[in-house]
Amino acid sequence: MADENVPSGQKFYDNLLLLFILGFVVLVVSYTGWGLVEIFTTPSLPK
Helix, strand or coil, X not given: CCHHHCCHXXXXXXXXXXXXXXXXXXXXXXXXXXXXXXXXXXXCCCC
């Protein structure tokens, strides 16, 4: 089977390093965003 017939989606899913990096980036961005939302929406302590 020639490389011209391989769909681009299959090329993406066959690249394990790219999938690992993408998964790590999604994890870091989601947890960082979640943490920032929690910090900014938590009410201040009363004095």
